[in-house]
Amino acid sequence: xxxxxxxxxxxxxxxxxxxxxxxxxxxxxxxxxxxxxxxxxxxxxxxxxxxxxxxxxxxxxxxxxxxxxxxxxxxxxxxxxxxxxxxxxxxxxxxxxxxxxxxxxxxxxxxxxxxxxxxxxxxxxxxxxxxxxxxxxxxxxxxxxxxxxxxxxxxxxxxxxxxxxxxxxxxxxxxxxxxxxxxxxxxxxxxxxxxxxxxxxxxxxxxxxxxxxxxxxxxxxxxxxxxxxxxxxxxxxxxxxxxxxxxxxxxxxxxxxxxxxxxxxxxxxxxxxxxxxxxxxxxxxxxxxxxxxxxxxxxxxxxxxxxxxxxxxxxxxxxxxxxxxxxxxxxxxxxxxxxxxxxxxxxxxxxxxxxxxxxxxxxxxxxxxxxxxxxxxxxxxxxxxxxxxxxxxxxxxxxxxxxxxxxxxxxxxxxxxxxxxxxxxxxxxxxxxxxxxxxxxxxxxxxxxxxxxxxxxxxxxxxxxxxxxxxxxxxxxxxxxxxxxxxxxxxxxxxxxxxxxxxxxxxxxxxxxxxxxxxxxxxxxxxxxxxxxxxxxxxxxxxxxxxxxxxxxxxxxxxxxxxxxxxxxxxxxxxxxxxxxxxxxxx
Numbered sequence: 332x333x334x335x336x337x338x339x340x341x342x343x344x345x346x347x348x349x350x351x352x353x354x355x356x357x358x359x360x361x362x363x364x365x366x367x368x369x370x371x372x373x374x375x376x377x378x379x380x381x382x383x384x385x386x387x388x389x390x391x392x393x394x395x396x397x398x399x400x401x402x403x404x405x406x407x408x409x410x411x412x413x414x415x416x417x418x419x420x421x422x423x424x425x426x427x428x429x430x431x432x433x434x435x436x437x438x439x440x441x442x443x444x445x446x447x448x449x450x451x452x453x454x455x456x457x458x459x460x461x462x463x464x465x466x467x468x469x470x471x472x473x474x475x476x477x478x479x480x481x482x483x484x485x486x487x488x489x490x491x492x493x494x495x496x497x498x499x500x501x502x503x504x505x506x507x508x509x510x511x512x513x514x515x516x517x518x519x520x521x522x523x524x525x526x527x528x529x530x531x532x533x534x535x536x537x538x539x540x541x542x543x544x545x546x547x548x549x550x551x552x553x554x555x556x557x558x559x560x561x562x563x564x565x566x567x568x569x570x571x572x573x574x575x576x577x578x579x580x581x582x583x584x585x586x587x588x589x590x591x592x593x594x595x596x597x598x599x600x601x602x603x604x605x606x607x608x609x610x611x612x613x614x615x616x617x618x619x620x621x622x623x624x625x626x627x628x629x630x631x632x633x634x635x636x637x638x639x640x641x642x643x644x645x646x647x648x649x650x651x652x653x654x655x656x657x658x659x660x661x662x663x664x665x666x667x668x669x670x671x672x673x674x675x676x677x678x679x680x681x682x683x684x685x686x687x688x689x690x691x692x693x694x695x696x697x698x699x700x701x702x703x704x705x706x707x708x709x710x711x712x713x714x715x716x717x718x719x720x721x722x723x724x725x726x727x728x729x730x731x732x733x734x735x736x737x738x739x740x741x742x743x744x745x746x747x748x749x750x751x752x753x754x755x756x757x758x759x760x761x762x763x764x765x766x767x768x769x770x771x772x773x774x775x776x777x778x779x780x781x782x783x784x785x786x787x788x789x790x791x792x793x794x795x796x797x798x799x800x801x802x803x804x805x806x807x808x809x810x811x812x813x814x815x816x817x818x819x820x821x822x823x824x825x826x827x828x829x830x831x832x833x834x835x836x837x838x839x840x841x842x843x844x845x846x847x848x849x850x851x852x853x854x855x856x857x858x859x860x861x862x863x864x865x866x867x868x869x870x871x872x873x874x875x876x877x878x879x880x881x882x883x884x885x886x887x888x889x890x891x892x893x894x895x896x897x898x899x900x901x902x903x904x905x906x907x908x909x910x911x912x913x914x915x916x917x918x
Contacts, residue, residue, distance in 0.1 A: 353639065353642055354526075354527050355527075356642055357527045357579055357638075358525065358526055358527035358530060360579050360638075361527055361530045361531065361534075361578060361579055361580070362521065362524065362525075362530055364577045364578050364579060365516075365517075365521050365530055365533070365534055365577075365578065366517055366521060367577050368534065368573065368574060368577040368578060369513050369514075369516060369517035369521075369537075370517075371573050371576075371577060372509075372513050372537075372541060372570075372573065373509075373510060373513050375569060375573065376506060376509045376510060376513070376541075376545075377506060379545070379566070380502055380505045380506050381502065384502050384505075505548065508544050509541055509544050509545065512537065512540050512541055512544070513537070513541070516533060516536075516537040520533050520537075521533065531578075531580055531584050534574065534578055534580070534588075535584070535587050535588040536588070538570050538571075538574055538588040538589075539588040539591060539592070541570065542566070542567060542570050542588065542589075542592040543591075543592070543595070545563075545566050545570075546563050546566065546567070546592060546595055546596070549561045549562075549563045549566065550563065550599055553599070553603065557603060557606075557607070563596050563599065564596050564620060564623065567589060567592045567593060567596060568623050568624065568627075570588075570589070570592070571585065571586075571589045571624055571627045572626065572627045572630075574588075574627075575627035575628075575630050575631050576627075576630065579634065579635060579638060580631065580635075581631060581632075581635060582628040582629075582631040582632050582635075585627060585628065585631050586624070586628070589624065593620070593621075596620075597617055600613050600616060600617065601613060655689075658688075658689040658690060658717075659689070661689075661690055661717070661720065662686075662689050662690045664724075665690050665720050665723065665724070666684075668694070668696075668723065668724065668727045669682075669684065669694070669695060670695065670696060670697040670698070673697070675699065675705070676893065677773050677892075677893050677894055677895065677896045678705050678771060678773065678890065678891065678892055678893060679890070679891040679893060680697055680705070680707070680888070680889070680890050680891075681864060681866055681888070681889050682695055682866055682886065682887065682888035682889070683866035683867055683869075683870045683885075683886070683887050683888075684884075684885070684886045685870060685874070685881070685884070685885045685886075686884045686885075687716075687835070687881045687882060687883050687884050687885075688716050690716065690717060690720040691716070691719060691720060691884035692711065692712035692713070692714060692716070692718075692719025692720060692722065692723060692764075692884060693710070693711050693712075693723075693833045693835070693884040693885070693886035694709075694710045694711075694712070694723040694726065694727065694886075695707065695708065695709050695710070695831075695886060695888055696708040696710075696727065696730050698734065700734070700738055701738065703773045703774075703896065704770050704771065704772055704773065705770070705771045705773065705890075706734070706742075706768070706769070706770050706771075707767075707768070707769050707831070707888065707890060708730060708745075708766065708767070708768045709766065709767045709768075709785065709831045709833070709886070709888060710723070710726060710764050710765070710766045710806075711764060711765045711766070711785065711833040711834065711884070711886070712726070712762060712763075712764045713761075713762060713763045713764065714762075718760075718762075719762075719884075722757060722762050722764075725756075725757075726749070726752075726764070729749065729752050730745075730749070733745055733748050733749065741770060741779050741781075741818055742768035742769055742770055742779055742780060742781035742818060743768075743779075743781040743802070743803075743815075743816040743817060743818035744816055745768055745781075746766060746768055746781050746783050746803065746806070746814075746816075747811065747814050747815070747816055749766065749806060750783065750804075750806045750807065750809075750811065750814045751811045753806040753807030754807050754809075754810055754811065757807055758807045762807070763805045763806060763807045763808060764783075764805065764806040764807065765782075765783060765784040765785040765786070765801075765805055765806070765833075765834075766782070766783045766784075766785055766806055767780075767781075767782045767783075767785040767788055767831055768780075768781050768782075769781075769788070769829070769890075771823065771890070771892060773895065773896040774895060774896055774897075775822075775895070776822060776823040776824070776825075776892060776895050777820060777821070777822060777823070778790075778820065778821040778822070778823050778829070778892075779818055779819070779820055780799050780802075780818065780819040780820070780821065781802050781803070781816075781817065781818050781819070782799065782800070782801040782802050782803070783801065783802075783803050783804060783805055783806050783814075784801050784803070784804055784805035784806075784808070785801055785833075786832060786833065786834055786836075786837070786849070787799060787800050787801070787849075788829060788830070788831050789829070789830045789852075789853070789856050790821070790823075790827055790828070790829050790830075791827070791828045791829075791830065791856050791857075791861065792824055792826065792827045792828075793824075793826055794824075796856065796857045797821070798853075799819060799821070802815075802817040802818065802819060803815050803817055823892040824892070825892065825893065825894045825895070826891070826892070826893070827891070827892045828861070828865065828889060828890070828891050828892075829889065829890040829891075829892070830856060830865050830869075830887070830888070830889055831887070831888040831889075831890070832852075832869065832885075832886065832887045832888070833883075833884065833885065833886045833887075834883065835873075835881070835882075835883035835884050835885035835886070836852060836869060836873055836885055836887060837849040837851070837852050838882075838883060839873045839876055839877045839881070839882070839883070839885070840877065840880075840882060841876050841877065841878060842878050842880065847873055847876050852869070855869070855872070864889065865887065865889045866887040866888060866889050869887045870885060870887055873885060
């Protein structure tokens with residue numbers, strides 16, 4: 332049946348379904364990337380703390396020997412990473428076209444960097460902590476350490492020994508809090524998180540906590556020595572950029588843990604500027620500092636857009652395949668509700684069905700009751716597709732209930748009860764239906780007929796052509812009191828063929844927009860020559876007329892009354908009897 336005017340109730344939003352799927356995909360991606368981010372933060376923390384420790388060593392060495400400032404090691408994470416990157420680049424350029432492996436080249440670079448930068452400082456600190464030859468007593472071995480009396484007598488030796496121990500236990504103390512936070516979030520918190528919102532919140536908390544730990548350390552160094560080469564803003568930038576590289580989050584989400592750190596840095600700079608009275612430099616720094624976070628923001632936006640487009644393409648493909656599988660399964664269940672063509676000897680039933688899509692809203696139900704009466708119910712739900720097919724499943728269950736509870740009801744009474752079901756439950760979803768019900772008595776050949784807004788039913792006999800029109804309103808259009816119980820009775824003759832169909836048979840359009848038309852069906856059924864099967868014949872003509880572009884479901888059924896059954900059929904006698912004899916027995 333063609334769609335009625337009015338928008339159907341929208342149960343689900345397509346945008347909402349896509350958003351839910353996309354959030355689930357981002358949550359799974361974020362869960363994996365959060366583990367990688369923990370590893371990256373741990374590596375950065377180790378490199379940054381090692382650079383800070385080396386800066387302490389270099390500063391103590393430069394305090395005693397000013398000329399040593401020329402060979403000071405990297406004093407910040409940026410310097411340390413920059414030196415390694417420059418050496419790697421030079422080595423790669425020098426070995427282009429060579430046969431050495433990249434791992435071997437990088438290993439040689441790190442070894443040379445260690446020997447040229449860190450080892451001399453460590454050796455110098457160790458040598459300063461050991462007593463010189465002039466300080467040793469006669470006969471004391473050079474490798475033997477100074478005793479406590481010597482250290483106590485010489486404050487310089489004690490200070491050098493204390494400084495030499497600072498890098499090792501200091502490195503552990505500086506790394507322990509941050510590494511503990513990373514381990515807690517990576518190993519304890521992350522496995523318990525499943526939704527994207529929870530993962531983003533956990534990542535923001537981890538970044539904020541790590542940032543404040545690092546910021547507190549660097550702030551203490553700056554307050555103790557304003558000339559120290561420590562860059563809190565650079566650390567904040569690294570936290571932000573690293574998180575944006577690994578985490579698939581929106582740019583607004585990436586700024587949430589950074590804003591408190593940035594405000595803290597601004598307050599620190601304001602305090603230092605108040606002490607040095609350098610407000611001009613402070614103003615310029617604060618104004619242009621936010622630009623440092625622009626690359627990470629652009630990265631978040633661009634990558635999320637790319638991922639969304641890629642996911643949308645894959646989502647459409649996956650949803651299409653999933654819907655195809657579900658429609659195939661739904662069609663199998665839907666078509667299992669249809670009856671099978673039957674031949675009871677005295678009556679023969681056959682039908683043909685073709686939905687406009689994978690599944691439709693046309694439905695036919697046929698059964699024989701305990702008194703051998705044959706019943707047919709043809710229903711056409713408004714629209715077509717999955718919503719109509721789901722309604723068909725509910726209608727099938729309701730018909731089964733009605734025929735079991737009210738086996739003696741005729742077509743008109745059954746339609747009225749079915750209208751009550753529609754009016755109470757399905758009208759709220761803008762679902763209506765046209766229906767035709769008929770009952771054939773096998774002994775008298777009487778046809779009882781009722782139609783609720785359905786197309787006419789044609790009866791083709793050897794001598795004449797009859798047409799049965801609708802007797803009441805659409806199912807669900809009016810309440811139970813206004814529906815009525817109008818019923819038509821017709822005497823069937825042997826060989827009469829009853830043809831039922833839905834509006835998809837005569838409302839079909841060809842590529843030019845012309846309708847097949849009800850008149851063409853009438854003319855076809857009134858021709859002298861009749862085909863062996865009206866359903867197959869009509870469906871083939873309609874499908875040829877549509878040229879493979881159906882707009883509505885199509886269902887055509889045929890009931891052939893072969894002959895009357897004997898009144899003695901209960902004893903097993905199923906021989907046909909003349910019509911007059913049957914009528915006399917009935918009277």
